[in-house]
Amino acid sequence: MNDLSAVSSSAQLAMKADAPLFIVLNAGSGKHDAGDTQQTLAGIFDAAGRRHEFLLLDSATDIESRAKQAVRLACEQGGIVVAAGGDGTINGVAQHVLGHPCAFGVLPQGTFNYFGRVHGISQETEVAAKALLRAIPTPVQVGLVNEKVFLVNASLGLYTKLLEDRETAKAQLGRSRLVAMGAGLMTLMRERRQLRLTLEARGQSRSIRTPSVFVGNNRLQFDRLGLPEGEALEHGQLAAIVVKPTRALAMLGLALRGALGRLGDADNLIRFPMHRLTVHPHRHRMIKVATDGEVNHLRAPLVFRVAPEPLLLMVPAPEDRVEVK
Structure with missing residues (x-):
């Protein structure tokens, strides 16, 4: 048995079937209103008798405090930290989960969601939430650059300039794929x-x-x-x-x-x-x-490496996995 298999086996033995969920929910991700998303998730978890608590994000500056709070609660109560949002939210929460003895769940709500999709997690909120209730804690690889986590x-x-120009264009012209593509083409031509x-x-x-x-x-x-x-x-x-x-x-x-x-x-x-x-x-x-799409200022030199320990991700059971399309 390799190291990751050993981590997975011990985690499955330790994880309780009714482990409480501490959900960091980004009000600005996805196509649906955050209130509707919260209501939908609460209905699913209530129907399953699963204890849960929402920690809402009002802005990007909330991620650190909300993620730390979720990790503390999960560690104290044998629970699972869940990130509900796009790649940036998922990254921000994972940054604080890594290195702690609690599992990490994902409810993708952004545009690309490569991290969730590669692990068979549905892009539909209701489907992903129901799968989370039966998910299996599984160690997954994490990348680091100067101790900053990246999952994707x-x-x-x-590429960093493309992201900055895209966000500027979206703020001025609205969030759409057409705006993002136009901003990207302009950056490629001018940079x-x-x-x-x-x-x-x-x-x-x-x-x-x-x-x-x-x-x-x-x-x-x-x-x-x-x-x-x-x-x-x-x-x-x-x-x-x-x-x-x-x-x-x-x-x-x-x-x-x-x-x-x-x-x-x-x-x-x-x-x-x-x-x-x-x-x-x-x-x-x-x-x-x-x-993962979020721009940071880091001190040189930059050291990219595989994190020495994996992230314990709640991966859907085989019957709940969604094949990548």
């Missing part, structure tokens, strides 16, 4: 900055100019982009994608290849799996890094 990906450079970095991985060091570095921790996202390095994520590694210095039209070509699931055919990418990657930015002490 972490990046610096152009010219290149990062000067030294990368250290697998015992080798390399200096490079690049518009973007992307480190992934989600097999589904890599498969959708057509990148075979996603297989490494099943073997305790992360996968890095570094873009070679590239003109605007070539960047648009990369974006198109990604949309078509053919990014693996591109010859202007450096791709490699690794357990640890150290990035030394030239001239920068602080640098913007996006983790």
